[in-house]
Amino acid sequence: MPKTLDLPPVWLLGCLVLAWLQKTALPLGLGFGPVWADLLGGLLVGGGVLLLVLALLEMRRQRTTFMPHEEPGRLVTSGVFRLSRNPIYLGDVMILAGFILFWDAVPSLALLPIYVWLLEKRFIEPEEGRLRRKFLAEFRKYEKQTRRWL
Template identity: 65%
Template sequence: MLKWLDIPPVWLLGCLALAWAQKTYVPMGLDFGTGLADLLGGLMVGAGIVVMLLAVHEMRRHQTTIIPHMQAARLVTTGIFKRSRNPIYLGDSLILTGMILYWDAVLGLPLIPLFVWIIEKRFVEPEELRLKRKFLAEFSRYTQQTRRWL
């Protein structure tokens, strides 16, 4: 059961809950200013959702898993995966950043690098190790051509 709780959406929801709580219960009069933060936040959330949907579509098209702890059937290097090796995690980060901006959760800003670090250590590095072991030279070429995040 705990293994199913240790998935990126749970970490994202936890960080979002902390940012919301900060905005709601400890605002301290801080905000990002004009409605520009709302617009930028909304655009980032939208972009995050689009990036994630493109990645899920590409993984489904190649008939491989999107579940982080499972072994991939195929190495996906097409579509959005030409731009980022981890577009779903990138989308998660965009959503977190966008919501922090939208909510004016200024004190929640440190959650962004913390979230990225957790995702990198708990999911990205182990996934890439599994891919490296399974796809050898193909994965090596892929890592030389495509950045981990952007």
Template identity: 60%
Template sequence: MSSSSLPLTKWIDMPPVWLAGFIAIAWAQARYWPVGLSLASPLTDLLAGLLIGGGVLLMLLAFAEFRRQRTTVIPHRTPERLIQSGIFTRTRNPIYLGDAMILAGAVLLVDAVPSLVLVPLFVWLIERRFIVPEENRLRRSFHADFARYERKVRRWL
């Protein structure tokens, strides 16, 4: 296996797969176990659209920085550069923040009110499964530069 390839289990264990799974759970809850709770309104639909659109925008801005800096976006790899420009001046994790926003928007869009608890659960899981290990790799690779960046820019907002 070449160093540029990842085992199938690592490709499956990616944030977009987790996001899709959480959205599927919210959809199933709304479809099969609606429990009579609803936030459905034009305002809720607008908020859902803003959250999803904002999440996608954050991700696009982050991907543009990864491309500009010519470093990896894949969570299980160590990046060649520490990105501290663009959207990364506002949040250390714009892609994960975008994922959480998309999940919240999707939950509102399908009117899965009880599934709103999935949003903090998703954030906790992403933090433990991806962010903490990534930050540990960045600490080992970029030492003082990462320490300064970590003090200057918050993990989420």
């Protein structure tokens, strides 16, 4: 896949399209109830977007790239990066989960572990490898202090 298309938002969009198609073409009526699903879905989408924005702002403040295939200029450990080494990806997963709940596409919840696995294999592991090589002891310390997801 070309690197211009091999980006987490593209994979997220693909998963969202699959969940929407499942909800539209094959509704199975396995819902959690409209009030709870809408509330929880909205909170997850809103929280995911907020997490993404805070992480991107922190990376911009630190003057480093947020593009997954590029060499990082700095190791960002402040802001939301104190809570998670991957707040942008965590935000993506929250957005996917939120839309699945909001759309009442319960069978599409199976996309969540697939999407997490894809993020880890295609993006997180290579990124952490670059960070480990470039920032050596500083990254090892950060890695021990801060969990990958939460």
